[in-house]
Amino acid sequence: MSSSSPSTFPSRPGQRILLGISAGIAAYKSALLARLLVQAGCEVQVVMTEGAQAFITPLTLQALTGRAVRTSLLDPAAELGMGHIELARWAERIVIAPATADLMARLSQGMADDLLTTLCLASDADKILAPAMNQAMWRNPATQRNACQLHQDGWTLLGPDQGDQACGDIGPGRMMEPEAIAAFLLGHTQVETPEETSPPLGSTQGQGIHIVITAGPTREPLDPVRYLSNHSSGKMGFALAEAAVASGARVTLIAGPVNLPTPAGVTRLDVESAVQMLDTAESLMDTCDIFIGCAAVADYRAESPAEHKIKKQDHQPELTLRLIKNPDIIATLAARPDSPVMVGFAAETRNVVAYAQDKLKRKGLDMIVANDVSAEQMQQGLGFGGDRNAATLIWRQGEDILTQDEPAQDKIQLASKVISQALKCLELSS
Structure with missing residues (x-):
């Protein structure tokens, strides 16, 4: 206004x-x-x-x-x-x-x-x-x-x-x-009604709905003290859980290793690896209405993590690690015959919307949130680790693919819009 x-x-x-x-x-x-x-x-x-x-x-x-x-x-x-x-x-x-x-x-x-x-x-x-x-x-x-x-x-x-x-x-x-x-x-401006915009926090649009959300990074062990991971803080996923609770939904949050308090009203399940995250998610699918894969899951893991700490060898200037692909959590769940509404995230550094649309189609998702995580965006405090984010929401509506650009804003505000659109996708699917 x-x-x-x-x-x-x-x-x-x-x-x-x-x-x-x-x-x-x-x-x-x-x-x-x-x-x-x-x-x-x-x-x-x-x-x-x-x-x-x-x-x-x-x-x-x-x-x-x-x-x-x-x-x-x-x-x-x-x-x-x-x-x-x-x-x-x-x-x-x-x-x-x-x-x-x-x-x-x-x-x-x-x-x-x-x-x-x-x-x-x-x-x-x-x-x-x-x-x-x-x-x-x-x-x-x-x-x-x-x-x-x-x-x-x-x-x-x-x-x-x-x-x-x-x-x-x-x-x-x-x-x-x-x-x-x-x-x-004084009539100089108008306030958007709930029909014209996303419902504010506090809506009961999600009443009676179970939303499962993954958040944070995964850690893939190389040995007992080292692992492969990424910069995800989990803040966006936790904001989604908070917004989902505010919509009236029942929320289960599957969290990778992050240092964040559990939002009030949320059931939290902590995991470490991609395999653990997938196993936990699959155990919840029978009651899940909407699944939101916000976690930054490691694409690869060590084929055989070392039983003991890998020691540095002075005569060995290089170290070769053999990695194998992790399971694609969201694609695996989307392929189920009884899959819920599937919402994914795409963190890209270039061709953000194009890559996200391809991922939406390729993995059989109902909706995807495209994030630009390029160095320029990160310097502005957006994306990993920050309290603000910008995104493009992309979703299916019949045969059409629709998009909505969301400018930089507080992550809880963006989360509320993501939850609102996911609930609309659920309505369209029923």
């Missing part, structure tokens, strides 16, 4: 907006939002939670809106005038910015334990919230379930944006900028 200067907003005299502010550091942005709305001709009534007042004072908002800020449900003076029920009826729109994880949890459960949540329950107004919280809090499955429930209850969610956060983290969770929120409220 693009931002605009106040002078470009269309005037909407008389639009009555109840601006709710909850206890987050982003509350300072709400002052600018209130000012922009007032400048555009809106009537703005601010309601603050008790915690919000620790971040910004009611007097500041009163000066910007020309209205006394409401903070308490049990305020005798306020109830003599515009009581909370009358205030709920007055509002044409309720906008909560910032909306903390705590407030979203209370709203999703229908609680009415302070003035703001009571007004939300008592009002038939359009309801909009702009989430703002630490990236880990936003990604937590509990928050995602609450976001999904609020969406189902009719709330419009604006954001969150991603980027630097006050705590020093980087990722999704930043409150959308006041100019962008004002632009939406």
Whole structure:
């Protein structure tokens, strides 16, 4: 959503907006939002939670809106005038910015334990919230379930944006900028609906579906202390598992040797080699609806790993290793007569899309995610080891092969789009 200067907003005299502010550091942005709305001709009534007042004072908002800020449900003076029920009826729109994880949890459960949540329950107004919280809090499955429930209850969610956060983290969770929120409220821009874009984290699109995901590298032993492997960190596969859980699916993650915490709600099975990964995956196929092969599986392994450490010989300047091909995990599973929807990954350094399309056809896959892992991309922090990635999604739709380019973005955002498209492929196959 693009931002605009106040002078470009269309005037909407008389639009009555109840601006709710909850206890987050982003509350300072709400002052600018209130000012922009007032400048555009809106009537703005601010309601603050008790915690919000620790971040910004009611007097500041009163000066910007020309209205006394409401903070308490049990305020005798306020109830003599515009009581909370009358205030709920007055509002044409309720906008909560910032909306903390705590407030979203209370709203999703229908609680009415302070003035703001009571007004939300008592009002038939359009309801909009702009989430703002630490990236880990936003990604937590509990928050995602609450976001999904609020969406189902009719709330419009604006954001969150991603980027630097006050705590020093980087990722999704930043409150959308006041100019962008004002632009939406004043009709300058629109928010894409779930039918127009991938469902946000928190969707229940995957309810009742079992998704099996492989992640990370494999290690192929040469001797007891050495192995063949690659640079895969496992971050993309773990992000896919996180996004799959957020979609409502049951998720089993087959992880190669990585140093990553298990996402909440995920069943994790650790393996080392390609053969172990294949054996584990095959044991899950009877209940699997979607298989996503995100692991960077070693193409070759030692024909006969040494029983003891291979010693360096001063008189032997060269060492010859005899390697044999590892099983092709995704092709093996795709060849099964009862194979689930098969999603592969193609990490290439050139001719990325062409090679990926060939792999899609050659291995009988339903979908493939093409990654450019060239040195130029790696220097930009994309791909192996980074927190961001860019990709091209390629999938079958009948006789057609469709593609969708995804620019550089946080891996959890890209993962959500991959999961969404994989679920659509499952729908097409049924």
